[in-house]
Amino acid sequence: SQPLAPSPVEAPLRDLTWGQINFLHTTDTHGWHAGHLQEPSYSADWGDYMSFSTRMREKAEANGQDLLVIDTGDRIEGNGLYDASDPKGKYTFDIIKQQHIDLICTGNHELYKRNSSENEYNINVPNFSSSYLASNLDIMHPETGEQIPLAPRFKKFTTRKQGIRITAFGFIYDFTGNENNTVVQPVEDTVKETWFQEAIWDREVDLFLVIGHVPVRSPEFLELYQAIRKVQWDTPIQFFGGHTHIRDYKKYDAKSFALESGRFMETIGFQSIDGLSTSTKTVQTSAAPKFSRTYIDNNMFSFHRHTQLNATTFPTEHGQNVSKEIRAAREHLQLDTTYGCAEQNLWMFRAEYPSNSSIFTWLEQRVLPDVIADKNRMNKSRLAMVNTGGIRFDIFKGPFTRDSTYIVSPFTSGFRYVKDVPYDKASKLLTILNNNGEVIQNMEPSLQSWMLAPVEQRSSSAHVFTQKVTVPPNEDLQRPLLSEHDLTPGYTTKDDAGSDGDDTLHAPIASYRVPNVIQSQIDPPLQSGDPETIDVVYIDFIQPWVLLAFQFLDLDYSIDDTAVYMEGETLTTLLAKWVTANWKDNC
Numbered sequence: 386s387q388p389l390a391p392s393p394v395e396a397p398l399r400d401l402t403w404g405q406i407n408f409l410h411t412t413d414t415h416g417w418h419a420g421h422l423q424e425p426s427y428s429a430d431w432g433d434y435m436s437f438s439t440r441m442r443e444k445a446e447a448n449g450q451d452l453l454v455i456d457t458g459d460r461i462e463g464n465g466l467y468d469a470s471d472p473k474g475k476y477t478f479d480i481i482k483q484q485h486i487d488l489i490c491t492g493n494h495e496l497y498k499r500n501s502s503e504n505e506y507n508i509n510v511p512n513f514s515s516s517y518l519a520s521n522l523d524i525m526h527p528e529t530g531e532q533i534p535l536a537p538r539f540k541k542f543t544t545r546k547q548g549i550r551i552t553a554f555g556f557i558y559d560f561t562g563n564e565n566n567t568v569v570q571p572v573e574d575t576v577k578e579t580w581f582q583e584a585i586w587d588r589e590v591d592l593f594l595v596i597g598h599v600p601v602r603s604p605e606f607l608e609l610y611q612a613i614r615k616v617q618w619d620t621p622i623q624f625f626g627g628h629t630h631i632r633d634y635k636k637y638d639a640k641s642f643a644l645e646s647g648r649f650m651e652t653i654g655f656q657s658i659d660g661l662s663t664s665t666k667t668v669q670t671s672a673a674p675k676f677s678r679t680y681i682d683n684n685m686f687s688f689h690r691h692t693q694l695n696a697t698t699f700p701t702e703h704g705q706n707v708s709k710e711i712r713a714a715r716e717h718l719q720l721d722t723t724y725g726c727a728e729q730n731l732w733m734f735r736a737e738y739p740s741n742s743s744i745f746t747w748l749e750q751r752v753l754p755d756v757i758a759d760k761n762r763m764n765k766s767r768l769a770m771v772n773t774g775g776i777r778f779d780i781f782k783g784p785f786t787r788d789s790t791y792i793v794s795p796f797t798s799g800f801r802y803v804k805d806v807p808y809d810k811a812s813k814l815l816t817i818l819n820n821n822g823e824v825i826q827n828m829e830p831s832l833q834s835w836m837l838a839p840v841e842q843r844s845s846s847a848h849v850f851t852q853k854v855t856v857p858p859n860e861d862l863q864r865p866l867l868s869e870h871d872l873t874p875g876y877t878t879k880d881d882a883g884s885d886g887d888d889t890l891h892a893p894i895a896s897y898r899v900p901n902v903i904q905s906q907i908d909p910p911l912q913s914g915d916p917e918t919i920d921v922v923y924i925d926f927i928q929p930w931v932l933l934a935f936q937f938l939d940l941d942y943s944i945d946d947t948a949v950y951m952e953g954e955t956l957t958t959l960l961a962k963w964v965t966a967n968w969k970d971n972c
């Protein structure tokens with residue numbers, strides 16, 4: 386763990402169920418490879434995870450079983466370790482590559498920008514040359530411009546210990562927000578490709594593995610399940626998904642399951658399968674194999690317990706060296722530099738919006754009114770709009786560091802504006818953007834307005850947010866565990882296999898829905914009453930939605946009517962300035 390990381394709190398744990406084949410799964414790590422420095426439950430770093438996977442493999446192999454390590458993308462954007470360096474990712478590629486990963490694929494964040502997809506092609510694909518899969522993803526070759534697969538489409542291999550014959554694919558959901566140097570082929574088209582049909586018609590397969598940056602309850606995974614089941618009525622299929630940042634497990638049928646392992650290095654997904662046929666042994670088709678999943682909290686207490694090792698016997702030299710490498714990178718990037726101190730926790734989902742504990746209320750009422758002001762438009766009223774999905778994490782009471790700015794707001798999006806919009810129309814924009822998208826998506830189906838909100842509460846994963854729990858937001862995450870009945874707050878997952886999936890028994894945490902977009906109206910000092918016209922200022926990610934909403938209001942604005950507002954500033958830079966100006970004296 387990193388020197389500033391809090392020690393995990395002892396907690397009651399559920400044991401793992403091991404099988405013939407076992408998997409460790411990460412997804413949506415978003416640069417959190419140093420672990421969480423303010424939350425004991427998730428305080429292990431990538432080096433610790435390397436030791437864990439090594440020890441788990443040793444344990445499996447000692448019993449004649451196999452263990453595979455999987456990562457399903459979105460490794461970038463969301464933490465200073467990736468975002469604070471110039472170029473971005475200067476340190477993380479080398480850190481990530483030190484883990485032995487058996488199967489790996491791309492997420493949407495690796496595709497938003499040309500340079501990040503080219504980094505995948507030039508750095509990560511060679512680093513993971515025998516494990517990177519890109520079943521429905523092409524890239525324009527950085528030098529020749531030729532459209533080529535980012536990595537091999539699929540892979541067939543036999544496991545070392547059990548001799549299980551596996552055919553594996555690596556998908557991304559039908560993402561459309563990518564820069565034009567990559568091409569995502571919709572899954573429904575990919576399943577018709579000859580190479581895919583030939584791969585799934587192969588009878589010498591004991592297990593199909595579909596890894597993907599794809600939610601487990603998505604049309605894309607359903608499509609893949611149906612395509613494989615159509616020709617292989619009986620062969621077990623295991624999916625590993627991602628993207629929606631939740632813990633989830635879906636049962637497709639008795640021989641087919643899908644695991645999604647959360648986000649931000651909070652969760653190491655564990656999956657096992659027992660009772661598979663192998664190259665040397667055939668099992669009765671009537672006997673369904675046993676599938677078991679556990680969501681492991683990413684901390685040393687869990688790691689020691691599951692490996693039955695201790696602080697002396699657990700770490701590997703390689704893992705410890707990577708922890709040191711992470712520490713050195715954090716020091717170079719000065720990620721612990723404190724800009725100010727928060728006097729209370731500010732939550733994304735754990736507090737109702739609007740409320741004093743909501744990070745969105747804080748932004749709307751405190752931050753945006755202070756920071757959204759272009760020197761050339763100071764005397765104009767403005768509506769400042771930010772999508773809630775652009776905010777990625779809570780703020781904890783205590784130091785707000787350089788790292789925190791990227792953790793809360795990692796994106797490089799700046800602000801744009803349309804000037805002098807009639808106020809009576811501009812004041813209706815927010816309702817249109819927040820009305821669950823009916824208006825917008827009827828006008829342009831690729832621009833669903835829920836895309837503006839955090840992925841955690843997307844429709845496919847909304848069941849998490851219907852769990853209305855009446856515990857108050859926990860103000861002290863680091864209190865010691867007093868007894869077995871005094872559980873720490875954390876994940877209490879319910880999925881298709883029940884409510885025993887989390888390795889650690891936790892007290893539940895409340896989750897409240899948030900709007901797609903928040904807004905502040907900022908008037909010049911001497912203005913009274915509503916202005917006749919107003920500048921509509923918005924974070925640039927939401928421009929396509931704002932222009933559509935204008936159309937709905939019969940305002941015929943196009944990109945040509947928009948311009949940069951506050952040249953050179955992003956929400957990230959503005960946040961750092963606001964915290965320095967307002968919270969410096971709290972420390």
Ligand SMILES: Nc1ccn([C@@H]2O[C@H](COP(=O)(O)O)[C@@H](O)[C@H]2O)c(=O)n1
Nearest residue numbers: 493628774775796798836837838840926
């Ligand atoms: N520049 C950006 C990029 C993304 N977002 C928000 O994040 C969502 C995607 O999140 P995942 O981590 O699950 O891929 C996207 O839909 C936006 O809400 C953003 O605000 N600005």
